[in-house]
Amino acid sequence: MKIQGRMFIWLALFILVMAIVYGVWSKEAAGTTALFMAFGLSIMIGYYLAFTARRVDAGAQDNKNADVADDAGELGFFSPHSWxxxxxxxxxxxxxxxxxxxxxxxxxxxxxxxxxxxxxxxxxxxxxxxxx
Known part of the structure; x- marks a missing residue:
């Protein structure tokens, strides 16, 4: 979860820079507002993931020496024949x-x-x- 949190925080910072550049160059309100809202959503997700990563055990994705099989497991129950x-x-x-x-x-x-x-x-x- 730490890696995903960092990725979203970096994504949020990139979107913030792009929102400022777009707003200055285009002077268009709708696109600038949409980019600032995307920044807000990305920073919320990144903060949540980083905040939660401190309170849960480290997953296989946080271990640099982990194999793909280490993260395998049951994902949940899904009805195989539901109409x-x-x-x-x-x-x-x-x-x-x-x-x-x-x-x-x-x-x-x-x-x-x-x-x-x-x-x-x-x-x-x-x-x-x-x-x-």
């Missing part, structure tokens, strides 16, 4: 099309999103995967 993300994707696409074509499309997208979200949350509480 719920497809439902959420279709509902989300309909919702975004509702912004373009008309808000009435939200009446069709909201139930699809709710069914997909409900199904994804409670997927392992019913059927053959139910915990007993």
């Amino acid at each position: 719920q993300p497809l439902s959420l994707g279709i509902g989300g696409a309909l919702a975004f099309m509702g912004v373009i074509f008309g808000w009435w499309l939200m009446y069709f997208s909201a139930p699809i999103i709710l069914v997909g979200l409900f199904g994804w949350v409670f997927e392992y509480y019913r059927g053959e995967n139910a915990n007993q």
Whole structure:
């Protein structure tokens, strides 16, 4: 985490320099503001990673003599055969099309999103995967 924190802090400093140079040369407010906001976001992430790195154990990425296999391990549990993300994707696409074509499309997208979200949350509480 230390390395990632330093990378984001250096990135933030680079973006700050570029924001100042861009603002002086272009005198354009929108791009300058966007660059200063990118600086703020980068410095927040860098500070968080550097702050957290002091409180957690050193990871394999912090050891210069570590192998790639040292950082291997379980990343989490992901449903291998879930249809719920497809439902959420279709509902989300309909919702975004509702912004373009008309808000009435939200009446069709909201139930699809709710069914997909409900199904994804409670997927392992019913059927053959139910915990007993």
